[in-house]
Amino acid sequence: MLSKIVLRDPDEGCWYVYEHPVQVVSTTCLADVEATLQVVEDLVDKQGWYAAGFVSYEAAAGFDAKLETQQPDSLLPLVCFGLFAARVPLQSLTSETDSSADAVSSIREAPINWQMVDTPDSYKTRVELIKQHIAAGETYQVNLTTQLQGDGQVNFATFCRIARDAPYGAYISAANFDIVSASPELFFQCDRDTVTCLPMKGTAPRGFSAMQDQRQAQWLQNSVKNQAENLMITDMVRNDLGRVALPGSVVTSELFDVNAFSTVWQMTSTVTAQTPLGVTDLFRVLFPGASITGAPKRASMAFIQQYETTARAVYTGAIGMLAPGRIARFSIAIRTAWSDKKNNRSFYGAGCGIVWDSDAAAELRELQLKTQVLATQRQEFRLIETMRCTPDGIFMLDGHLARLQNSADYFSFVCDQHAIKAELAALRVDHPVKVRLTLARDGRVDIEVTEIPSNPSPQPIMLTPKAVDTQQPWLYHKTTCREVYDAASSQVPDGCEAVLVNSAGFVTESVIANVVYQLEMWLSARFRFHTSMKLNDGSL
Structure with missing residues (x-):
């Protein structure tokens, strides 16, 4: 059933490829959800295997019968994991790294005409209805989502395009479906007895220049509304972890951090705890993630079930891995698309957290902002500085390096200014020349020296x-x-x-x-x- 899984390891800064599963464990039955995940966890512990896969949002009632969802989508399993004897590290991600038998087709990406299943007006109407429930004291926050659909399939080329920079990017390929995730959000990570959660709530669009971008980040950092939403979700995570953590071990080490992603700034907090319990027990108390349900969870999920028109499937579920030695990492599957291969149909979810003072039009704009990843054209590129070099050195060197650093920060490039200065200082010229410096994402620098035309002819x-x-x-x-x-x-x-x-x-x-x-x-x-x-x- 599963043929290939690729997962990002943000701690090691590389991707891991999982192929040729020894065994596949999955279920479409709600009553078997918890037992199926426990089987996966036990096999990892006893056999020393790796497990990689996903848990769909509609699996929630399999962990807690009081959590309401839409009827599960029959096209995707509720729980699906491959067990692997080994995994292979991959330093860079390109469509050429797909070495599977169908690589010729998988590296081509056909355009998909994505259409929202809800009209803008209907979405805004439901925002206003949810605000009425909040005003009545029935809940505090509801994460209302909608779905985009289109004919065509996402594949490995889509993954390389949209998820290359995603901290928790994931690609899952099976006989009947493909899943592509550019998730920026950690659900939880286990390192033996330490559990870490990074609840994410609060969004602002990226600026275009370095100056604009910093203004956007500062606005989000100081936004009282976004801080309140983030704090609400962080408190939920603290409470949930407290049910399984050792007494006094739940700590909020970071609050209201602002982080840049390809199209948006996001606000995250960090909560850690100590627990001897395993992954299945953590799913029982944490799933689904607080940031994609609302507060309180049970009430918010009931309103989600009432007002959303489609099953979420893998979207807002969890994607991740388990490794020997009580190691596990799962993302919240946002910025995630999946395809039904048999019917040549693809699906993508997006949503917003609705609170008492939410503006329906603003929430719709935020939702649309979160769909931009589908159209993002990712390509390998370099930063450039073109400089005049004389026997006395580089003209306006500090200005050139400051501009290079600003752009490197914007695009998350490695930029070692000391090393660059040393390379430029080593240049020896006896007359003015043009120096073209290019900087790659990983910090590699190339320097080209050419002559400056003495008398360029006029050009119309x-x-x-x-x-x-x-x-x-x-x-x-x-x-x-x-x-x-x-x-x-x-x-x-x-x-x-x-x-x-x-x-x-x-x-x-x-x-x-x-x-x-x-x-x-x-x-x-x-x-x-x-x-x-x-x-x-x-x-x-």
Whole structure:
């Protein structure tokens, strides 16, 4: 049934591939949920095997009969794990790493036209209905989700595209289904007797420039509403852990941390506890995760069952692994899509935490923000700095390195400034040259030295007729991603240098150079130029 599983290990900074299971243990029967997971845990302990797989959201009543859900989706098991004699580490993730027999088909990704099963108005109506229950004191917070569906299948290529940077990314391939998860959230992690949970609640979109991005992070950090939601869920986790933890061992070591992911900032807290109990016992008290149900859990899940129109399946369930020596790690399966291979149909869930003062329109926008991962175009790229080097050294070195560091922080690149300075200091030139430095995600640096043209011939320029969309990060950072500039060049005749104009009507740059102009020479009725332009506007 299961053929391949790939899981991210954020502690070791690598991926692990699980293939050729010795045994597969699964169930679609609610009454067998807890016993099935216990079988998996016992096999890991007794045989020294690894286990990898998932628990669907609708398995909740198998751990606690008072938890209400939709009828389980018959297309996915409630519990499904493969048992493996070994696992193979994988340092980098590309579609070429899929060595399975169907690799030729799996590395191709067909587009899926995702459609939300609820209309925006119907979702907002249900937000208002839930707020009425909260106002009546029947619950405090409800995580209301909806589902996107589309014809087509997610596969390993989808996984490589959307989950490459996800701390708890996961890919599960079986005969009848594929699961792709770009989850940023830890459900729980066991290291012998220590259990760690990272409840996540609170979201803000990423900025585009480093300055915008930090403003967004600061806003989330100081948001009273998001802090209140996060604290509510953190207290639930503390309470749940307290049911199985040694007395006095539950500790909240971090509160309201803000972390960057590909499209959003998220607020997380850290709760640890000491317990001698196993994974099945932890699922019994913790599952489903507090951040994707609400508070109190039983009441919130009853409203979820009442107001959601589809089963969640693996979405908001748990994906993870067990290893010998009481080691386990499970994510909460958010940012997760799965495909029904037989019917060529795919599913993706997204939702928001609804509280008394929630604004329905704002919650809908947050939900839509969480679907952006489906359209994210991930590709390997490098950061660039192009510098003038003379016998006296690099001109404006500190400014170049500061810009490089800002972009490295934004994209989560390793940037060792001391090593870079040492490499640049080793350059020996007897006349001015151009130095092109590129930085890879893992911190590798390449330096290329070329001559500066002495008398470049004048080149005609032309404003691009199509405005550039400013809502993309590549315009705010120097990278090897050139799609925007290639598109601009295609809009002008051969031999002309394309000059970009943004959607606000500002001239920003050319394809290969900055733009410097004299106002009295370049003034045009078609475009607005202002002497008050700021550098962070993208204008010079």
